[in-house]
Amino acid sequence: MAFYKELAKGLWKENPIFRLVLGMCPALAVTTSVENSLGMGMAATFVLICSNIVISIFRNLIPAKVRIPCFIVVIATFVTIVDLLMNGFAHELHNSLGLFIPLIVVNCIILGRAEAFASRHPLWLSIADGIGMGIGFTLGLTVLGATREILGAGSITVWGDLKWTVAGYEPMILMILAPGGFIALGCLLGGMNHLQAIAAKRKGTIFTPPAHLDCRSCVMCKFGK
């Protein structure tokens, strides 16, 4: 049961993009189309699962003082391995995803999960967390990518073959440029909060974001006390 709980939390309750608001650099940079979003999401999911596994296995051997450099070395190693293997054995895929692979190293979801989850939980829960967070990240990117591609290009194209076009719509180029990323993300975040507020009201409670996801429970600075 715990396995499914850890897996499911990444999809909605602790969605990396809309709830944790982590990994914003790649989320804003690559979500110009659905195809890019799916590619980035899948590559990040693979690295996330691998790094969670390794860090969970060695969690008791890594000294707390140097844990961050250790995590970074593990993550960077996996990213480079994925890059090399994909380039050599799946060259077509590498041509379309190659641009995003180096971006995974700077993706703070992976470091965030290593620090917040994999280094404190047993192997199988860490795998569940990696899968759940990876799928949640991919879903979040895809929603963001679809919104921006429809508004900014007037159509959705996935791998050249599947194409939907919105008839009679003049594309708003702004949406696939950098500002459009911020606008779309802000509107989607607001929309998600609104939905959760409505759902909470129906149940007769007041919506508050999970306490461990914001400043209130953090002890890094004085505001957390």
Place this chain on the structure above:
Amino acid sequence: MMESLRLVVVLTIICSVAGALLAVVHDVTADPIASAGTKEKGDAIMQVLPPCDNNPGEDLVKVDADGTAWTFYVARKEGRFAGAAFESVSAQGYGGDIAIMVGVNAEGTVQGVQVLAHKETPGLGAWISGDKFRGQFAGRSIADTKWAVTKDGGNIDQITAATISSRAVTEAVKAGLDIFTANTSAITGN
């Protein structure tokens, strides 16, 4: 003292293992990566050339222009010149170098353009490798076309919001075509 020694040892071990792992993976993938690159280039050459019965990848004419070496891959049919392909690189891309493969045929028109490598913005400049932009080069006469984007008074429609990328590709095509025009007799063998 003992504790910092322990930290140093752990970090050293982790980094050495990571380094060794990467060395092994690099060793295993070096050959497939190199051959995939060669195959990709060969495919691009064939895609921008008219039908031929020789192997253009091995039928080379080297031209030296102002200290830059240009390689032309020549296609022949029944021994006669059918077309030539060349690789051209522009340093004026938005995200770095853009490498393209251009093919011309015996009638003096451009046969096709393929993008070999680029680092342009996904969703904007990256459309230079899409059919809509690349397709407009094919079938254009080398002599009668103004090789510049419409914004600069030429005949090539730039991609909206990606003028820099479009301009870089167009410039790379033009640079190669100029070399081809100046050395036509050497390349076609007539």
